Amino acid sequence: MARVQTGVRAVGAVLVAVLGVSLAGCSSTGGKRAEDARKAAAAQGKAAVNTPRWTFGMVTHSGDGDTFWDIVQNGAEQAAVKDNIKFLYAHDDEAQQQAQLVDSYVDKKVDGIIVSLAKPDAMKGPLARAKKAGIPVITVNSGSAESKEFGALTHIGQDETIAGEAVGEELNKRGKKKALCILHEQGNVGHEQRCDGAEKTFDGKLQNLYVTGTNMPDVQSSIEARLQSDKDIDAVVTLGAPFADAAVKAKDGAGSKAEIDTFDLNEKVAAGLKSGTLGFAVDQQPYLQGYEAVDLLWLYKYNADVLGGGKPVLTGPQIITKDQAAELEDYAKRGTR
Amino acid sequence: MTATAPAPAPSPDTKTDERLLKTSPLKKLMGRPELGSVVGAIAVFLFFAIVADSFLQANSLATVTYAASTIGIMAVPVALLMIGGEFDLSAGVMVTTSALISSMFSYQMTANVWVGVVVSLLATLAVGVFNGVMLTRTDPPSFIITLGTFLMLTGMNLGFTKLISGTVSTKSIADMEGFSSAKDVFASTITIGGVDFKITIVWWLALIAVATWILLRTRVGNWIFAVGGGEDAARAVGVPVAATKIGLYMGVAFGAWISGQHLLFSYDVVQSGEGVGNELIYIIAAVIGGCLITGGYGSAVGAAVGALIFGMVSKGIVFAEWNPDWFKFFLGVMLLLATLLNHWVRKRAEATK
Numbered sequence: 001m002a003r004v005q006t007g008v009r010a011v012g013a014v015l016v017a018v019l020g021v022s023l024a025g026c027s028s029t030g031g032k033r034a035e036d037a038r039k040a041a042a043a044q045g046k047a048a049v050n051t052p053r054w055t056f057g058m059v060t061h062s063g064d065g066d067t068f069w070d071i072v073q074n075g076a077e078q079a080a081v082k083d084n085i086k087f088l089y090a091h092d093d094e095a096q097q098q099a100q101l102v103d104s105y106v107d108k109k110v111d112g113i114i115v116s117l118a119k120p121d122a123m124k125g126p127l128a129r130a131k132k133a134g135i136p137v138i139t140v141n142s143g144s145a146e147s148k149e150f151g152a153l154t155h156i157g158q159d160e161t162i163a164g165e166a167v168g169e170e171l172n173k174r175g176k177k178k179a180l181c182i183l184h185e186q187g188n189v190g191h192e193q194r195c196d197g198a199e200k201t202f203d204g205k206l207q208n209l210y211v212t213g214t215n216m217p218d219v220q221s222s223i224e225a226r227l228q229s230d231k232d233i234d235a236v237v238t239l240g241a242p243f244a245d246a247a248v249k250a251k252d253g254a255g256s257k258a259e260i261d262t263f264d265l266n267e268k269v270a271a272g273l274k275s276g277t278l279g280f281a282v283d284q285q286p287y288l289q290g291y292e293a294v295d296l297l298w299l300y301k302y303n304a305d306v307l308g309g310g311k312p313v314l315t316g317p318q319i320i321t322k323d324q325a326a327e328l329e330d331y332a333k334r335g336t337r
Numbered sequence: 338m339t340a341t342a343p344a345p346a347p348s349p350d351t352k353t354d355e356r357l358l359k360t361s362p363l364k365k366l367m368g369r370p371e372l373g374s375v376v377g378a379i380a381v382f383l384f385f386a387i388v389a390d391s392f393l394q395a396n397s398l399a400t401v402t403y404a405a406s407t408i409g410i411m412a413v414p415v416a417l418l419m420i421g422g423e424f425d426l427s428a429g430v431m432v433t434t435s436a437l438i439s440s441m442f443s444y445q446m447t448a449n450v451w452v453g454v455v456v457s458l459l460a461t462l463a464v465g466v467f468n469g470v471m472l473t474r475t476d477p478p479s480f481i482i483t484l485g486t487f488l489m490l491t492g493m494n495l496g497f498t499k500l501i502s503g504t505v506s507t508k509s510i511a512d513m514e515g516f517s518s519a520k521d522v523f524a525s526t527i528t529i530g531g532v533d534f535k536i537t538i539v540w541w542l543a544l545i546a547v548a549t550w551i552l553l554r555t556r557v558g559n560w561i562f563a564v565g566g567g568e569d570a571a572r573a574v575g576v577p578v579a580a581t582k583i584g585l586y587m588g589v590a591f592g593a594w595i596s597g598q599h600l601l602f603s604y605d606v607v608q609s610g611e612g613v614g615n616e617l618i619y620i621i622a623a624v625i626g627g628c629l630i631t632g633g634y635g636s637a638v639g640a641a642v643g644a645l646i647f648g649m650v651s652k653g654i655v656f657a658e659w660n661p662d663w664f665k666f667f668l669g670v671m672l673l674l675a676t677l678l679n680h681w682v683r684k685r686a687e688a689t690k
Contacts, residue, residue, distance in 0.1 A: 031510070
């Protein structure tokens with residue numbers, strides 16, 4: 001065991017040494033320093049109203065480490081700062097767990113609840129409890145069909161089928177004949193709706209390809225394999241921003257001429273659109289979904305306002321191409337687009 | 338559970354020792370743990386060569402080998418650990434942890450990315466040491482201990498990334514110094530005869546060679562078989578059990594570091610939620626490759642072949658353009674068949690011994 005301890009100590013010593021050296025081995029480009037310079041001008045948010053400090057809770061079906069929901073959360077948090085709201089956030093990709101999280105917010109007697117309805121049936125009970133407890137609910141992202149039925153004030157999000165249809169039309173406009181729809185989560189209803197929507201309006205042929213979203217090299221090699229086996233494919237549509245980059249690498253590896261298009265936006269997608277490696281992105285503006293949900297709850301508490309007359313408020317689809325990319329790149333970099 | 342390690346160096350007076358009896362090369366081959374998986378791999382290969390017409394193209398094979406190498410880089414050290422009788426459930430997320438540390442350290446310190454790469458190597462090895470020391474110092478089985486590590490790393494990946502970067506993925510480090518040279522080492526493409534091969538294949542082959550050499554030609558290799566075959570017996574004959582196991586965990590950590598750096602330098606940003614579930618794929622590859630779940634038997638080459646089977650099946654299904662709704666089902670059937678064939682061949686081989 002003595003040997004082990006010396007080993008551990010040695011590792012520690014080397015670590016300290018490297019930390020020291022790293023200060024010398026600096027990079028003159030990129031990194032935190034460049035970001036700090038960008039941030040220097042940014043202002044700190046402050047409450048703009050003097051309404052009581054209400055507490056709103058948000059529960060989503062997001063998995064761990066999902067970039068999309070991170071942006072939703074950013075939007076909600078910024079609206080919460082402005083509206084003097086104490087904002088709570090919880091998520092679980094298991095329907096049952098998500099339902100329990102909503103229940104616990106109802107038990108906490110929060111002043112408002114925001115919830116996503118990706119697995120609507122599981123949310124029915126908890127939302128009925130919230131209604132009984134007199135807590136206003138706004139649904140976001142998915143579940144526009146069930147929102148009203150479950151007693152929510154309104155729904156803020158994108159209709160996945162409509163978004164898919166927009167993709168099909170855009171592909172037609174670009175003269176594509178054979179497209180591949182990359183689903184990174186098998187069994188996700190929203191993903192199926194997107195690809196089905198695209199297939200509905202697309203005049204060419206659209207095929208689905210399932211990949212393991214938690215394993216990027218697998219995503220890349222699967223797309224690459226399909227592009228190698230079918231040289232006629234002239235468009236690849238990924239359903240999440242991080243997968244667009246893997247698709248670009250797969251395309252290069254397969255020597256394919258296919259155009260890569262994607263749902264959702266992030267820093268790399270914006271840069272890709274700008275440089276032309278990506279064709280277009282379908283944005284449902286996640287920031288808006290979080291921001292509006294908190295803001296509309298505040299408006300309801302403050303002024304009994306309801307936007308959309310109870311009908312879903314759509315945040316997308318917005319088709320983003322090269323023209324808008326430059327402008328959006330900075331916003332994507334700070335995590336709000 | 339017999340070790341396949343070579344017999345000890347002959348001394349003049351042991352000429353009649355049965356361990357030194359000459360065996361025919363064929364029999365020797367039949368006794369190798371990887372034989373079953375090699376037969377399985379050939380069967381899978383022939384199958385897809387027939388049903389998927391584009392499978393045999395050089396570029397397609399390069400893609401398959403790439404898929405296999407990303408699994409194989411981890412399957413080889415995981416196999417060694419399994420021969421040593423232990424599990425590592427933290428192996429999948431450790432890859433992500435390693436990539437996150439490199440990326441965030443370089444970014445936050447605005448350091449040359451190579452500094453981040455070295456820091457991440459030390460930190461990842463430290464996780465391996467942690468697993469090994471926890472295991473050898475305490476009572477619970479490796480399954481529980483590394484499950485704990487798995488959960489802690491999963492949480493820390495998310496927690497620290499969000500805390501430090503403000504988002505759930507890291508910032509791009511592609512514009513920083515040292516990136517292109519590090520990319521050459523961990524994520525470049527080598528073109529041979531017009532076919533693009535990923536560098537991970539080279540790393541994979543190197544790991545197979547080193548692991549095989551350690552297992553079959555060094556004293557440490559004998560220790561690994563001994564520790565996995567029977568811990569108490571090994572301790573009784575003076576094998577440093579604790580050090581061997583800690584070393585094996587560090588081996589897995591080293592593999593995780595290579596995979597993690599590949600991940601980082603291929604995509605230059607890392608999603609903090611990735612890697613969960615991959616640990617099972619590594620273990621499956623090692624088992625298909627002939628490693629016993631109970632320890633003491635197996636080989637590095639076998640694990641590599643197991644990874645190759647996994648790569649061929651998962652990409653072959655795509656090449657064959659089968660209905661994607663059934664993808665996982667096909668994958669399960671193919672893996673089961675490969676394993677059964679593997680098992681059958683081994684039984685036959687043992688019967689003819």
